[in-house]
Amino acid sequence: MSVTPLENVRVIDLTQVLAGPFCTQLLSTMGAEVIHVEPPWGGYATMLFRDTPLDVRRRIWATLERNKKNITLNLRSEKGKEIFLELVKKGDVVMDNFGPGVMERLGLNYDVLSEVNPKIIYCALSGYGRTGPWKDRRAYDPCIQASTGVMITTGYADRRPVRAGPAISDCLGGLYAAIGILLALHARDTITGKGQIIDCAMYDASISVLVGEYARGNWSRMGNRYPFAVPSEVYETKDGKLEFISVQADAQWEALMKAVGRENMAAKKLTMTERVKLADEVDNILEAWTGAKTQEEIEKILHEIKVPCAPVLELEEVVENPHSAAREMFVEVDDMYGKITGVPGVVPKLSDTPGVIKWGLIPSDAFNEEVYAGLLGYTKEELVKLKEEEII
Amino acid sequence: MSVTPLENVRVIDLTQVLAGPFCTQLLSTMGAEVIHVEPPWGGYATMLFRDTPLDVRRRIWATLERNKKNITLNLRSEKGKEIFLELVKKGDVVMDNFGPGVMERLGLNYDVLSEVNPKIIYCALSGYGRTGPWKDRRAYDPCIQASTGVMITTGYADRRPVRAGPAISDCLGGLYAAIGILLALHARDTITGKGQIIDCAMYDASISVLVGEYARGNWSRMGNRYPFAVPSEVYETKDGKLEFISVQADAQWEALMKAVGRENMAAKKLTMTERVKLADEVDNILEAWTGAKTQEEIEKILHEIKVPCAPVLELEEVVENPHSAAREMFVEVDDMYGKITGVPGVVPKLSDTPGVIKWGLIPSDAFNEEVYAGLLGYTKEELVKLKEEEII
Numbered sequence: 001m002s003v004t005p006l007e008n009v010r011v012i013d014l015t016q017v018l019a020g021p022f023c024t025q026l027l028s029t030m031g032a033e034v035i036h037v038e039p040p041w042g043g044y045a046t047m048l049f050r051d052t053p054l055d056v057r058r059r060i061w062a063t064l065e066r067n068k069k070n071i072t073l074n075l076r077s078e079k080g081k082e083i084f085l086e087l088v089k090k091g092d093v094v095m096d097n098f099g100p101g102v103m104e105r106l107g108l109n110y111d112v113l114s115e116v117n118p119k120i121i122y123c124a125l126s127g128y129g130r131t132g133p134w135k136d137r138r139a140y141d142p143c144i145q146a147s148t149g150v151m152i153t154t155g156y157a158d159r160r161p162v163r164a165g166p167a168i169s170d171c172l173g174g175l176y177a178a179i180g181i182l183l184a185l186h187a188r189d190t191i192t193g194k195g196q197i198i199d200c201a202m203y204d205a206s207i208s209v210l211v212g213e214y215a216r217g218n219w220s221r222m223g224n225r226y227p228f229a230v231p232s233e234v235y236e237t238k239d240g241k242l243e244f245i246s247v248q249a250d251a252q253w254e255a256l257m258k259a260v261g262r263e264n265m266a267a268k269k270l271t272m273t274e275r276v277k278l279a280d281e282v283d284n285i286l287e288a289w290t291g292a293k294t295q296e297e298i299e300k301i302l303h304e305i306k307v308p309c310a311p312v313l314e315l316e317e318v319v320e321n322p323h324s325a326a327r328e329m330f331v332e333v334d335d336m337y338g339k340i341t342g343v344p345g346v347v348p349k350l351s352d353t354p355g356v357i358k359w360g361l362i363p364s365d366a367f368n369e370e371v372y373a374g375l376l377g378y379t380k381e382e383l384v385k386l387k388e389e390e391i392i
Numbered sequence: 393m394s395v396t397p398l399e400n401v402r403v404i405d406l407t408q409v410l411a412g413p414f415c416t417q418l419l420s421t422m423g424a425e426v427i428h429v430e431p432p433w434g435g436y437a438t439m440l441f442r443d444t445p446l447d448v449r450r451r452i453w454a455t456l457e458r459n460k461k462n463i464t465l466n467l468r469s470e471k472g473k474e475i476f477l478e479l480v481k482k483g484d485v486v487m488d489n490f491g492p493g494v495m496e497r498l499g500l501n502y503d504v505l506s507e508v509n510p511k512i513i514y515c516a517l518s519g520y521g522r523t524g525p526w527k528d529r530r531a532y533d534p535c536i537q538a539s540t541g542v543m544i545t546t547g548y549a550d551r552r553p554v555r556a557g558p559a560i561s562d563c564l565g566g567l568y569a570a571i572g573i574l575l576a577l578h579a580r581d582t583i584t585g586k587g588q589i590i591d592c593a594m595y596d597a598s599i600s601v602l603v604g605e606y607a608r609g610n611w612s613r614m615g616n617r618y619p620f621a622v623p624s625e626v627y628e629t630k631d632g633k634l635e636f637i638s639v640q641a642d643a644q645w646e647a648l649m650k651a652v653g654r655e656n657m658a659a660k661k662l663t664m665t666e667r668v669k670l671a672d673e674v675d676n677i678l679e680a681w682t683g684a685k686t687q688e689e690i691e692k693i694l695h696e697i698k699v700p701c702a703p704v705l706e707l708e709e710v711v712e713n714p715h716s717a718a719r720e721m722f723v724e725v726d727d728m729y730g731k732i733t734g735v736p737g738v739v740p741k742l743s744d745t746p747g748v749i750k751w752g753l754i755p756s757d758a759f760n761e762e763v764y765a766g767l768l769g770y771t772k773e774e775l776v777k778l779k780e781e782e783i784i
Binding site: 005 | 395397398399400401410414418422441443444448449451452455456520521523524525526529530531532534535536537538539540541542543544545546547548551552553554555556557558559560563564567568569570571572574575576577578579581582583584586587588589590591592593595596597599600601602603604605606607608609610611612613615616620621624626634636638640663664665695698699700701702703704705706707708710711713714715716717718719721722734736737739740741742743744745
């Protein structure tokens with residue numbers, strides 16, 4: 001069996017949906033020992049989305065909770081805090097997405113953590129970060145999309161702004177947090193010898209992906225179009241499917257116009273600025289063409305002339321796409337109920353130390369004995385007492 | 393001056409817009425020495441978007457090219473390949489986003505690279521990855537959005553699917569590539585002692601962010617709404633602004649209904665399933681309320697009762713937001729033309745080894761002398777000859 005890239009890293013995970021767990025599931029998929037701390041009065045994974053069918057919840061937690069070692073611990077009790085610091089002493093990373101101030105109020109700020117373990121890396125992930133006038137604002141994913149420009153650049157000009165479908169602000173926050181943790185591990189292990197704080201904001205993360213939009217400044221939403229690509233639209237095919245077609249380079253434009261029987265348009269050698277003005281006419285030309293052909297015929301022609309295109313797929317179609325199977329992008333995972341299918345796979349693919357998915361949802365105290373007895377050295381009798389006192 | 397987390401890492405960067413440079417600019421911002429290789433007949437940064445105003449291009453390249461050491465090198469020539477392998481010998485990471493097969497055709501596949509340097513990490517970032525039936529497909533960002541479910545889940549049910557505004561498939565690909573590189577560095581330096589290949593696909597990366605959507609399977613686009621949040625919509629205010637309001641928890645719902653004068657709705661103790669059926673009515677109630685108040689008044693009330701909300705900001709408003717200043721999210725950068733403002737800042741914020749932005753766009757041969765003479769030991773005379781022969 002191959003090794004995983006983070007098998008020598010231990011993470012103490014205080015996160016709850018969605019941005020935080022998205023970060024720590026990536027670390028646990030890549031082999032880190034992620035000890036997920038949940039309160040004794042109920043784990044968040046078992047509490048949330050109770051209206052939702054069980055197999056849906058199992059699939060969500062098979063992503064967000066996979067490979068994690070769940071333990072229960074009451075961080076509000078003095079004994080609980082003491083035990084937490086014993087974990088910190090044996091850990092490499094502490095991660096939370098409570099929002100600014102919560103760890104301080106618990107008496108567990110970075111100064112306290114680094115005193116018991118100067119090598120500890122503390123990653124605080126929040127909506128707006130640990131500084132600035134908006135730091136205490138509540139931030140669901142679409143709130144961040146609204147306040148960072150994601151929403152204003154998504155959708156149609158004749159309709160109100162709309163969110164990007166996926167929870168991208170949550171996920172971007174989680175990915176940058178993972179990057180911050182990996183950077184801090186590298187700095188600690190090869191340069192400084194000590195830990196540090198990472199202040200990761202979904203706000204900052206979401207701004208960072210609007211590279212061209214902020215560079216232009218006055219960019220607003222324009223559906224599927226761009227100021228530098230014509231055509232760029234979704235077209236309906238003869239068999240009732242949707243095909244996205246996008247052209248930037250002059251050579252692509254000319255090849256496309258010839259392929260759809262508009263040699264005259266190709267011959268005009270239009271610049272992009274000129275093509276942008278003709279966007280409506282180009283859409284009409286293309287939809288007349290796509291409407292007379294099946295998606296398969298369209299794709300065959302466009303791939304041959306190297307024009308970028310893609311089918312607009314329903315979620316079920318992505319799952320069933322043979323390419324998804326080849327990439328192992330939807331897998332079966334064991335959890336506390338049995339096996340659950342259709343769980344998103346490992347990203348990215350490392351050749352020598354690949355990530356691995358070992359288990360999905362498990363009870364919130366599943367690893368109490370391994371962690372408290374095995375790692376911290378508590379006796380069975382002490383564990384019984386801690387449980388009676390609702391500390392674990 | 394503080395140290396940067398990657399100051400002991402050297403990256404040989406063969407990437408071009410957008411996904412690849414988004415990865416390597418993150419590494420260079422975090423202190424890696426990124427040697428960016430461009431062809432002697434013209435760097436991509438100076439060639440692309442020539443229709444676009446110069447200050448816009450400078451801002452784009454101040455993100456994508458920042459801190460990079462540009463050199464020119466003709467990889468099609470035998471001598472050029474030889475020099476490239478001398479760089480590989482002195483490097484930690486080689487990164488490209490050419491697409492599968494290109495490095496192989498150049499005779500520079502991983503086997504060749506690892507033979508001259510077994511510790512080299514090779515990251516190949518592409519639209520659909522190095523394996524599977526779609527690996528050779530062309531992939532602009534919106535093509536990947538179309539084929540992975542991002543597009544089908546974005547926009548309104550009564551309109552065709554629409555792309556997320558930002559180039560999220562490009563950026564997600566770049567972020568996962570950075571994660572792969574940092575994982576491989578950690579594995580090499582602390583476990584295996586050797587390099588490996590990272591196969592990073594924008595396709596895989598984009599699927600990974602649709603956690604709840606794939607878990608449900610039958611999810612399609614529903615504008616700003618969700619199956620588990622009512623209200624969740626953009627509302628117009630008395631002063632003509634747009635406010636996003638989103639409620640999930642029962643306590644938030646009841647507090648909101650009381651705040652808007654609908655004690656009767658609050659008293660009904662509706663479950664989420666029941667609220668979802670009333671979404672249209674709730675939207676009418678809320679827009680009647682927001683339409684009678686300024687955005688400032690609305691935000692004050694909602695923050696007090698802890699209901700998640702956010703203004704829908706134009707890009708200029710995000711730039712001018714005092715919170716952006718506090719987070720240093722739009723900064724001034726030096727480049728070959730002078731200073732350029734409004735460049736997205738460093739993400740995430742590391743306390744002890746923070747990232748830093750040193751320069752934006754520079755000529756494509758700006759570091760030829762430092763790299764070829766300083767790092768590889770070529771003489772001035774040899775450099776003149778290499779330039780005459782169009783090898784550099």
